[in-house]
Each structure stands twice: as C-alpha cells, then as structure tokens.
Amino acid sequence: MDNFEIVDFNSLSEVVQNLIKEAVEIRKRAYVPYSNFAVGSAILTEEDSKVYTGCNIENSALTPCICAERAAVPKAVCDGYLKFKIVAVVAHQKDSFTAPCGVCRQTLSEFRGSDGDIDIYLSRPTMDKVLCTKLSQILPLSFVSYKEDSVIS
Numbered sequence: 001m002d003n004f005e006i007v008d009f010n011s012l013s014e015v016v017q018n019l020i021k022e023a024v025e026i027r028k029r030a031y032v033p034y035s036n037f038a039v040g041s042a043i044l045t046e047e048d049s050k051v052y053t054g055c056n057i058e059n060s061a062l063t064p065c066i067c068a069e070r071a072a073v074p075k076a077v078c079d080g081y082l083k084f085k086i087v088a089v090v091a092h093q094k095d096s097f098t099a100p101c102g103v104c105r106q107t108l109s110e111f112r113g114s115d116g117d118i119d120i121y122l123s124r125p126t127m128d129k130v131l132c133t134k135l136s137q138i139l140p141l142s143f144v145s146y147k148e149d150s151v152i153s
C-alpha cells in the first residue's frame with residue numbers, strides 16, 4: 001500500500017513533533033477503566049494554528065464511549081475553528097499504529113482544511129517511528145454532506 005509512510009520522529013517538523021507530544025500528554029488523562037487502552041489526540045487548526053487535545057473516555061454502558069479524536073473536535077469547534085490542518089493520534093500497540101476508527105474519520109472529514117484534506121500522524125508514546133498519512137488516504141469516498149450539492153428546495 002502506498003497510502004502511508006513510516007518515518008523517524010526526529011525527521012518531522014517541529015510543529016508535528018509538538019503536536020505528537022501534546023497527544024502523548026493528554027493520553028495520560030484517558031479514562032479507560034474497562035479496556036485500559038489509552039489514546040490521545042491533538043488537532044492543529046488551520047486558522048491561528050491552535051492546538052486542541054482529547055483523550056478517550058469510556059463508560060460502563062459502553063455505547064457512550066468517546067474516542068480521543070472526537071473528544072478533541074468539539075473543543076475546537078466550540079472555539080470557532082472549523083478547518084483542521086493536522087491531527088496526531090497516540091496509543092500503544094507493540095507492532096502497529098493506532099489509526100482513527102471509522103466514526104472518527106468521518107467526523108474529521110467534516111473539518112478538512114482548505115486543501116480538502118488533513119495530515120494524519122500516528123505515533124506510539126515512545127515517539128520513535130511515526131506513520132504519516134492523509135485523511136483522504138484512510139477515508140476514500142467519504143460521505144459528503146447534502147449541504148454541498150443536493151439540498152431539497
């Protein structure tokens with residue numbers, strides 16, 4: 001597959017490195033008493049380059065569980081930021097990277113940057129290797145809202 005590449009953390013720009021570090025930090029606040037699988041996420045907004053972070057939050061009823069990415073998105077949106085440039089996701093899996101789930105991919109697609117895409121970086125807490133991809137690569141043929149071309153009049 002050519003839809004991602006894995007690089008050394010140190011080869012990334014300072015902006016991306018800092019975003020990953022923010023995701024590592026917020027991951028420590030993950031509320032995961034059931035799975036013990038902690039995830040942190042950090043979003044860089046296109047306008048003003050603001051950083052918004054989120055951790056996953058579990059619930060004994062299971063369905064109200066929220067992913068780290070979807071914990072960060074409302075914080076940005078509530079502050080008026082609707083275009084995201086970069087999203088970092090950090091979790092620990094020994095032999096793989098943790099990618100956003102399908103629901104989070106669709107959620108993020110609502111807030112694509114002006115170029116129509118979002119850069120995605122997946123890291124482990126050790127911040128050694130980082131998987132680099134784009135939302136368009138991990139969510140091809142995303143659902144596009146009715147608002148763009150098919151509003152019923």
Ligand SMILES: [Zn+2]
Pocket residue numbers: 067068069070100101102103104105
């Ligand atoms: Zn998710």
